Structures are given as structure tokens and as C-alpha cells.
Amino acid sequence: GQQVMQIPQYQHVQEGEDFTTYCNSSTTLSNIQWYKQRPGGHPVFLIQLVKSGEVKKQKRLTFQFGEAKKNSSLHITATQTTDVGTYFCAGPGYNFNKFYFGSGTKLNVKP
């Protein structure tokens, strides 16, 4: 099935530094979603991107969907310890009833 590849697997930053995670697909995606999972918790929906080149912001988080709709990124400006967790992207598969989660990027923020 369709897969979305996510990099990096881990990222350790000092509080205040920026962070970016990338999601890539070999085929065009109709849409992409981003989720955050805190340590020991469950994934929580952050945002959905649908349009080519779309950019959405949520406070210090900036989400981008590539022009070709094959990649997406999540950028956090000036990380805080509350940003700790694993960030997942999710995109649709060939069977439109399912979508596939990337392997996630685990972010650790040192105070």
C-alpha cells in the first residue's frame, strides 16, 4: 500500500532552537494530516492540509504542503519543553478508506 516516509526518526534540540520534520510520498496525496503523541499518550490531531502549496500556522507551528502534493513539513519555531513528543504525518492509501501513518519523528527538548 501507499506509504509516507518521515524523517528524521529522532531529533534532540536545546530549548529555543527550531525543529523541522519532513514527510515524503512517492505519489501525489489528496491531503495530509499531522498528529502529535505525547510520551505515554495517544495521537492527537493537529491539522489537515489539502491544497497544493498550502501553508498553515498554529502559533509556533508552521505546516506546509508541497506544490506537487508529494511532501509536507512541520516546523516549530523556538521549541519549548511542552513540544516534546512524537509527530506523525498521515496520508491516504490506494484504498481511499485507509490512510497510512509515517513512522514519526520523536522530538526531545532539553531545557
Place this chain on the structure above:
Amino acid sequence: DGGITQSPKYLFRKEGQNVTLSCEQNLNHDAMYWYRQDPGQGLRLIYYSQIVNDFQKGDIAEGYSVSREKKESFPLTVTSAQKNPTAFYLCASSIGTGPAYEQYFGPGTRLTVT
């Protein structure tokens, strides 16, 4: 409070026993999903259901079974045929089926089989 509940939070079983994980939602969502998460990995789809009395296999359905007799309930049975059942199991629901819909996750059940 609307949401998804999963019980229990932690579950311990002996090898060779079947075990059923509970998932209930009061969001009036049509679609429900079961995922498995292994340490340091993403979510893999086990089964999903678009409507009552209907369900479809996901990518790793072998050794698992489900039922959807009521809209609000989607229990997962981990059978003794599942070779490596120890994992974190997450149930989710969405208003409709398909990638356009946000998924709401329950708190998960950590299953340990020894």
C-alpha cells in the same frame, strides 16, 4: 464528555490465551479503527469499520478479530494465533471513512503477553 474510552489501560495475559480489548465512543461516529503501535514505531492498521455490522481488514489483521454490533462499540480480540501480541493498541473513530476525516484516538491499552 464526548470521547473514546478504552479499557483496561494495562493488560497482562499468558501466552495461548485470547484477550478482548474494549473500545467505546459516544461521538456518534460511523467509522472506527484499531491500530497497533510498537516501541519507536508508527501506527499500523489492524481492522476498520465503516458502519455497523461491517468491518474490513487492515494491513496486519492476522491473529486478530473484531465485531461491530453497535455503532458505539468496536471490540478487538487478540487471539492465540497472533505471534507477537505485546504492543500498545489504539482505537480511533472518525465521522466518516477516509483520509479526509480527522481521527479521534482513545487512550490506548498496553497489552503484555508472557
